Amino acid sequence: MPKVTLHRDGHAYHGEVAANTNLVVKAGIRQFPYPHLRYGCGMGKCGKCACRVLKGAEQLPEPNWKEKRRLGPGLDEGYRLICQLWLSHDVELLQDEIPIEPSAPAALQGS
Secondary structure, eight states: EEEEEEEETEEEEEEEOOOBBBHHHHHTTOOTTEEEEEEEOSSSSSEEEEEEEEEEEGGGGGHHHHHHHHGGGGGTTEEEEGOOOOBBOEEEEEESSSOOOSSGGGGTTTT
16 A cells, blocks of 8 residues: 655645555545645646655656646656546655646646
């Protein structure tokens, strides 16, 4: 079972999730990391769930087109859209107090 550490607002939240778990889906059904994870649409459009990956990035799949379009240069800083990731390995994440500014406005993404 993957171990997840989420840093937010000066606190660290720890939990385990089943393999192949999406944290936004879990938070949506009020399981860990609810209520600590900020998220919105769950479809890669809003960018509210963006987190910087502190550990475990090498185990994650390559960013998909939604992440590339939404995060742009933020990808180089280690940010990922958590709604687009299904975790199978341990990961440590940091979610900024204020959401990062998306690279591309949602209107440009064919909302």
